Amino acid sequence: MRSIDRLFEKSARSLAQRTSRRSVLAGLARLMMGAALLPLLPIDRSSRALAAASGDSTSGAAPKAPGKSAIDNPESCEYWKYCAIDGFLCSCCGGSSHSCPPGTAASPITWIGTCRNPSDGRDYIVSYNDCCGKASCGNCECNRNEREKPMYRLSRNNDVNWCMANADSNYHCSVSVILGVSEQ
Amino acid sequence: MRTDLVGAVLLCLLGCTALPAAPPLPTEHLTVEQLGPAKPHWVYAVDEAFYNEIDSRVHLFDGDSYRRLGQIDTGFNPGVNLSPDGSTTVVATTYFSRGSHGARTDVVEFIDNTTLGLTGEIVLPPKHANTLLTNFNIAYGSDSRFLYVSYVTPASSFGVLDPVKKTVLGEIDTAGCVLVIPSGPNRVSSICESGRLLTVTLDADGHEASRAMSEPFFDPDTDPIFVQGVPTADGDLFLSFLGQVHEVDLSGAQPAFRKPWSIVSAADAREHWRPGGQTVAALNRRLGRLYVPMHRGGEGTHKDGGTEIWVFDTETHERVARWPLGAHKLDPVIAIQVSQDAAPIVFAATNKSDIAVFDALDGRLRHVEKRLGQTIWFFLNP
Numbered sequence: 381m382r383s384i385d386r387l388f389e390k391s392a393r394s395l396a397q398r399t400s401r402r403s404v405l406a407g408l409a410r411l412m413m414g415a416a417l418l419p420l421l422p423i424d425r426s427s428r429a430l431a432a433a434s435g436d437s438t439s440g441a442a443p444k445a446p447g448k449s450a451i452d453n454p455e456s457c458e459y460w461k462y463c464a465i466d467g468f469l470c471s472c473c474g475g476s477s478h479s480c481p482p483g484t485a486a487s488p489i490t491w492i493g494t495c496r497n498p499s500d501g502r503d504y505i506v507s508y509n510d511c512c513g514k515a516s517c518g519n520c521e522c523n524r525n526e527r528e529k530p531m532y533r534l535s536r537n538n539d540v541n542w543c544m545a546n547a548d549s550n551y552h553c554s555v556s557v558i559l560g561v562s563e564q
Numbered sequence: 565m566r567t568d569l570v571g572a573v574l575l576c577l578l579g580c581t582a583l584p585a586a587p588p589l590p591t592e593h594l595t596v597e598q599l600g601p602a603k604p605h606w607v608y609a610v611d612e613a614f615y616n617e618i619d620s621r622v623h624l625f626d627g628d629s630y631r632r633l634g635q636i637d638t639g640f641n642p643g644v645n646l647s648p649d650g651s652t653t654v655v656a657t658t659y660f661s662r663g664s665h666g667a668r669t670d671v672v673e674f675i676d677n678t679t680l681g682l683t684g685e686i687v688l689p690p691k692h693a694n695t696l697l698t699n700f701n702i703a704y705g706s707d708s709r710f711l712y713v714s715y716v717t718p719a720s721s722f723g724v725l726d727p728v729k730k731t732v733l734g735e736i737d738t739a740g741c742v743l744v745i746p747s748g749p750n751r752v753s754s755i756c757e758s759g760r761l762l763t764v765t766l767d768a769d770g771h772e773a774s775r776a777m778s779e780p781f782f783d784p785d786t787d788p789i790f791v792q793g794v795p796t797a798d799g800d801l802f803l804s805f806l807g808q809v810h811e812v813d814l815s816g817a818q819p820a821f822r823k824p825w826s827i828v829s830a831a832d833a834r835e836h837w838r839p840g841g842q843t844v845a846a847l848n849r850r851l852g853r854l855y856v857p858m859h860r861g862g863e864g865t866h867k868d869g870g871t872e873i874w875v876f877d878t879e880t881h882e883r884v885a886r887w888p889l890g891a892h893k894l895d896p897v898i899a900i901q902v903s904q905d906a907a908p909i910v911f912a913a914t915n916k917s918d919i920a921v922f923d924a925l926d927g928r929l930r931h932v933e934k935r936l937g938q939t940i941w942f943f944l945n946p
Contacts, residue, residue, distance in 0.1 A: 541694035
């Protein structure tokens, strides 16, 4: 064991002789400078913010009151128009809250919900169409179920694949389209 | 330089002397595993694969050894069930000719459960219900003469198949009523928008002989039932969003509805406890024990996972246990199943697809299998 100790001692001394203190300090300085610059770089953190905002809707935890920015953000699961949406938000997949991503096709059949817009206090009837013909988008999963009903009330159900009647019936993502103001 | 050389020689010597003097390993022969007879603690965990839905699958998992035993591929938006004798898994699913797109083929596939190999198929009209998993997307009659598949286009109907001759015998319109709840050798009930059951009786050729509509047995406006019903000794049991238990006796020519009972007391209701998830209950028929994932929440939380599992005696309607899941640092449970043997175990899938295995009698946590799949939302038992 003594010979191993001597071997490691000599290796450490050899390393110390080959490396100057200045070079170590210079390396540390480069690392610190890089860390200081990182927050200044133009990195898009919206997806992380969205994940945080949408977390409660898929985690099963008791719902928390969403912040105003989330309620107004079409890339957030808490966006007011998404009150009974179940799937991937097309606004995170190349589309918007009411348009499908390029190369997909909108489903002609749909399920219907009523969502309150907190900005004007009105209830809006919205249709939740699916966008079809490509594999699952996989981004911004959102599952909200206000007034959603099981499959026997099909027009209020978000579990079925509403691409079912499309020529290409694969499901890609979901949108929420305002149909009008609810008169009730 | 000389020092480095001496060090290298020393290291080599150390390494050389450490080598065992054992004989070489024998040659190996590549084989394919055979499963053998099913065991009561096996479970078929259905992974909807929501993030790439064209690639859903079933994981066969052993609740004793905690090993994954094999896989069944189930395509896009499948319905999955077992034959009454447990020997066959049937899958009603959709495939696209170019992977994610192209011509749609709907098909029922038959899998031998002793090999997990494909043994046959029946091509369907492109109508199989693209929806989430229940016991009633595809189901056998009690003597396996007929196999039923739920269709939604969105018009609703069901297909009657001959699983022996591998043919489609016909299609029966259900006029706004959905799913295939089998009873006896030749009856199929479907749940209607009005809260009734439509029951169609078939003749010997699998064609409609008669149909009857029941009285409403639940109110779809004020307290809808989950479609994830649970088989009982003589029919099925359905939970409502607010925790009412609707037991349906399907042993006669027409359904009979027992008086509903509640799993939520007045005190529980004040604390906003509700059932929820993707598969909302499991029943051990031998013991009469009902297992329900429960959470606290309001309207619109019916798909939220349970933070506790509550256990009920279906004879006395009493709650016999509460299993808080936070104590085990488990995420909310969204799917549940219990084995049917005398020493049963409970399988509980969290919303992260971790599978917790509990002793069904005392609630002791035996094991947590991390991330068995992507989105495990449904279980079947042998």
